[in-house]
């Protein structure tokens with residue numbers, strides 16, 4: 001461009017100089033200069049018009065107008081710029097097409113949600129899996145598409161470390177797992193995956209465990225019945241010792257079978273279907289009676305602290321089972337004269353139930369695996385305590401069905417705290433009347 005400016009100035013000076021000489025020779029310098037400059041200006045205007053016309057013709061293939069000198073250079077320069085721009089555009093278009101092709105080939109639905117919670121973009125699988133309509137749904141709020149209250153809760157809570165699995169909004173026989181990731185400033189990427197096949201396999205496994213446990217129940221009941229009858233008789237010492245031990249093992253097997261059955265019932269659905277009001281105070285009171293009975297030879301000190309006017313909405317049998325597992329574990333694993341603290345309280349995060357003991361504690365390497373089925377820190381300690389190895393797995397499942405979480409804190413030699421945390425949505429508050437205050441005393 002700099003060169004063009006110089007060559008234009010040179011040509012102007014050249015034309016001006018020559019016309020000045022001719023003007024002096026002819027004796028009409030003024031006229032000659034004026035006419036020459038007028039012609040020069042006409043030529044420039046014509047070239048300029050050609051350039052403007054070329055710019056306005058949007059045909060990228062059209063060659064620039066023919067011109068010589070500085071105008072020719074200028075046209076070539078523009079033509080080069082245009083070609084460079086076109087190849088850059090083609091490259092970008094190619095990248096976008098490849099991105100769209102690859103996302104369309106994905107079986108998972110991918111949806112981009114903007115900062116205002118509206119649907120911004122999605123791939124082809126989203127149309128099939130979630131029934132999105134390209135024309136009608138673009139820019140619509142995501143909550144219009146996925147109205148399930150559990151999804152809305154998951155979306156609003158903003159903690160997306162774990163996915164959530166729900167029935168498809170378009171077909172009842174399809175289970176979809178949703179996982180949200182944040183990106184950019186406040187945008188979200190929602191990935192939805194059809195997990196029906198996995199769920200069916202899991203269902204087959206659960207059915208097998210449930211059926212096997214159920215089938216084991218009847219023979220066990222018969223064995224236990226006979227053992228009881230035999231033990232009622234006068235028997236020689238070695239024989240009664242043997243039968244005693246058989247009865248203990250049969251009882252353990254019965255506990256195992258009933259825990260397995262409970263677990264497979266809990267696994268049958270991811271969430272509880274109907275929420276009932278639960279009187280937390282009376283549930284805990286009932287568990288504490290059982291705990292005192294269980295630890296009657298150990299002389300434990302029980303310390304119970306319950307926020308009186310808060311309850312939960314959920315499944316009472318399940319929560320009773322989860323809370324009692326934690327309290328009974330504390331009783332079983334804490335040596336004689338231990339202190340066991342049971343608390344129920346509510347804060348801005350939600351409702352919390354905790355059991356703290358000053359028992360042997362658990363090494364930190366075991367903590368992440370503690371809720372796995374049959375995972376035991378110390379086999380001999382657990383067998384002696386009569387546990388089934390399924391207690392904490394049951395607790396975990398019950399909490400997941402109530403959108404809750406289990407946290408475990410423990411220090412070897414100091415004790416352990418097992419806490420259940422529930423979202424505020426299922427905490428209910430009520431006014432205390434006189435009779436409730438009386439019953440709390």
Ligand code: ADP
Nearest residue numbers: 329330333376377378382387388389390391392
């Ligand atoms: P179990 O039936 O063996 O008690 P759980 O699933 O209830 O099975 O517990 C798993 C393991 O966690 C137990 O075997 C035990 O080693 C450990 N555990 C659970 N609660 C406590 C506790 N309060 N103190 C120490 N260890 C515990």
